[in-house]
Amino acid sequence: MATYTNPRPAYGETLVELGKVDPRIVALDADLCKSTMSVLFQDTFPDRYFEMGIAEANMMSTAAGLALGGKIAFASSFAVFAAGRAYDQIRQSISIPKLNVKICGSSCGLSDYADGATHQSIEDVAIMRAIPNMTVLTPLDATEVRLVVRAAAAIQGPVYMRVNRNPVLDLLDKDATFELGRYRVLREGGDVLLLAHGVMVEKSLAAATLLEKDGISAKVVSVSTMKPFNYQGALELARGMKGVVTAEEHTYIGGLASAMAFALRRSSVPMDYVAVEDSFGQSAFSTGELQIAYGLTAENIAGKAASLVKEAS
Amino acid sequence: MIDKEKLREIRHLAARLRRDVILMVGVGQTGHIGGSCSSADIVAALYGYKMKHDPKNPKWEERDRFVMSKGHSAIVQYAALAETGYFPTSELLTLKKMGSMLQGHPEYHRMPGIEATTGSLGHGLSISNGMALALRLDKKPSRVFCILGDGELAEGQVWEAAMFGPVKKIDNLVSLVDNNGIQATGAVKDRLDSEPLPAKWRAFRWHVIEIDGNDAQAIIAALDEAETIKGRPTAIIAHTVKGKGISFAENNVAFHNGAMTQAQYDQALKEVDAAIAEFAPALGTKAN
Numbered sequence: 262m263a264t265y266t267n268p269r270p271a272y273g274e275t276l277v278e279l280g281k282v283d284p285r286i287v288a289l290d291a292d293l294c295k296s297t298m299s300v301l302f303q304d305t306f307p308d309r310y311f312e313m314g315i316a317e318a319n320m321m322s323t324a325a326g327l328a329l330g331g332k333i334a335f336a337s338s339f340a341v342f343a344a345g346r347a348y349d350q351i352r353q354s355i356s357i358p359k360l361n362v363k364i365c366g367s368s369c370g371l372s373d374y375a376d377g378a379t380h381q382s383i384e385d386v387a388i389m390r391a392i393p394n395m396t397v398l399t400p401l402d403a404t405e406v407r408l409v410v411r412a413a414a415a416i417q418g419p420v421y422m423r424v425n426r427n428p429v430l431d432l433l434d435k436d437a438t439f440e441l442g443r444y445r446v447l448r449e450g451g452d453v454l455l456l457a458h459g460v461m462v463e464k465s466l467a468a469a470t471l472l473e474k475d476g477i478s479a480k481v482v483s484v485s486t487m488k489p490f491n492y493q494g495a496l497e498l499a500r501g502m503k504g505v506v507t508a509e510e511h512t513y514i515g516g517l518a519s520a521m522a523f524a525l526r527r528s529s530v531p532m533d534y535v536a537v538e539d540s541f542g543q544s545a546f547s548t549g550e551l552q553i554a555y556g557l558t559a560e561n562i563a564g565k566a567a568s569l570v571k572e573a574s
Numbered sequence: 575m576i577d578k579e580k581l582r583e584i585r586h587l588a589a590r591l592r593r594d595v596i597l598m599v600g601v602g603q604t605g606h607i608g609g610s611c612s613s614a615d616i617v618a619a620l621y622g623y624k625m626k627h628d629p630k631n632p633k634w635e636e637r638d639r640f641v642m643s644k645g646h647s648a649i650v651q652y653a654a655l656a657e658t659g660y661f662p663t664s665e666l667l668t669l670k671k672m673g674s675m676l677q678g679h680p681e682y683h684r685m686p687g688i689e690a691t692t693g694s695l696g697h698g699l700s701i702s703n704g705m706a707l708a709l710r711l712d713k714k715p716s717r718v719f720c721i722l723g724d725g726e727l728a729e730g731q732v733w734e735a736a737m738f739g740p741v742k743k744i745d746n747l748v749s750l751v752d753n754n755g756i757q758a759t760g761a762v763k764d765r766l767d768s769e770p771l772p773a774k775w776r777a778f779r780w781h782v783i784e785i786d787g788n789d790a791q792a793i794i795a796a797l798d799e800a801e802t803i804k805g806r807p808t809a810i811i812a813h814t815v816k817g818k819g820i821s822f823a824e825n826n827v828a829f830h831n832g833a834m835t836q837a838q839y840d841q842a843l844k845e846v847d848a849a850i851a852e853f854a855p856a857l858g859t860k861a862n
Contacts (some may be wrong), residue, residue, distance in 0.1 A: 319734035326704020353694040358682040
């Protein structure tokens with residue numbers, strides 16, 4: 262029985278767990294703590310939580326100062342503001358000196374469906390990947406959010422992580438582990454490789470089921486480390502396949518499609534992608550509606566994969 | 575009250591900082607002489623008097639922190655670090671050389687004594703707030719000193735940080751506004767006018783002290799007063815002269831980031847050497 266869990270409480274709960282054993286953990290938010298769920302940390306450790314008001318730039322540089330003071334600072338906001346509004350602060354105050362600031366971009370991708378283009382983050386992974394010293398993590402479900410928050414605390418240096426706003430399919434066992442750069446094979450297959458992150462992993466699994474009906478065997482792999490991207494591992498996953506299809510709730514520019522194309526730059530394995538085209542989002546009554554409108558569907562993934570297989574034979 | 579000998583020492587240090595700035599920038603290369611020289615007396619008072627710091631142990635936990643938010647004036651901080659013994663003064667001449675720890679703007683991870691990476695204006699007060707909060711969490715008595723430029727106050731983030739400090743009752747932090755009135759392309763008042771500075775900072779609920787920022791005695795008195803203020807941060811509005819101490823650079827926008835000719839360089843050294851001589855220790859006493 263498939264279950265869905267909202268990954269946002271997983272963020273706040275894991276921060277609390279970390280905070281209980283490590284006094285260096287502090288949290289900051291820019292008036293969205295009740296959405297990002299850093300409020301759980303505030304409730305437990307009021308002295309180590311800093312409500313920064315609607316001032317993301319100040320939040321990021323203050324987090325830098327806390328990190329310079331020996332703290333491990335988790336700063337959260339919506340992805341679009343965390344990665345966009347505070348880019349300069351993340352680059353200059355945090356990333357050049359490689360400080361222990363962990364940025365949670367909540368309500369990522371199109372998951373804030375109702376709020377429209379201004380609140381939908383389709384380029385955050387690209388922006389964050391471009392910054393030297395930055396680690397970029399894209400967990401696929403609530404369990405992996407827990408793992409990624411713990412991993413972020415242990416990593417020396419800045420980390421950006423993406424968290425969905427809505428319940429996502431529980432795919433990982435509760436005893437799953439996380440290792441930076443390790444791919445998770447969720448389904449074995451020999452004809453095509455479907456590589457995805459976040460909510461698009463579920464779509465890729467559904468695409469594999471569709472492909473199976475057409476006699477195509479698809480391997481489905483989840484990518485939760487977008488940087489440092491495991492190029493060698495990606496190349497090995499693609500080896501012997503008739504094609505690769507990436508899927509992401511993000512623009513095709515600078516995200517998984519870009520990274521995989523780079524990985525395959527000297528390979529003969531063809532690839533295609535499913536991603537947001539070079540356009541902004543818009544308001545809708547559900548993320549599902551938007552995913553259909555922007556082509557982020559299992560059918561689209563399966564169609565592109567089938568086409569690659571057909572071209573190869 | 576500070577004794578006369580200590581005051582002389584600080585003035586002597588400020589003169590040496592100005593000399594180092596001139597030597598570092600040299601002939602024919604651009605460098606931020608103006609803002610470095612306007613801040614020199616404040617930097618000398620901090621490193622030579624107010625701050626607890628240990629040049630032999632730059633990461634000493636009990637140290638006070640200094641953040642040069644207007645990172646382009648870092649050369650005067652580099653000079654202070656060298657003059658107080660963090661590294662040999664000979665190292666100063668590697669400024670901006672490939673591989674040197676003396677970057678065009680200060681980098682925390684490259685140089686001992688640099689507490690934050692600055693250069694993109696407007697970040698430093700926020701960083702200083704974070705440092706002050708971390709010190710408070712750790713129950714450390716150390717304090718944070720942050721120099722801001724008056725042109726820098728055009729950056730909205732400064733005012734985000736200014737609103738934040740009093741809310742959190744941060745009182746282990748002092749911001750010093752180097753109010754030299756000139757930014758890269760001209761007068762601050764003709765761009766985004768940051769005046770009236772004292773009224774603005776008061777309105778943001780800071781304790782405000784207004785001084786002549788090139789007068790060591792006034793700077794010291796203000797720094798001492800700031801230490802007594804509890805429950806809110808202190809802003810010292812330091813009225814300064816851009817390029818102070820170098821006659822041709824004083825109030826001259828061309829030396830915000832200008833290059834000196836050989837003749838100007840020689841002239842500048844003559845002037846700073848005269849200041850060094852004026853405040854030199856009396857014969858028979860040990861040079862500092």
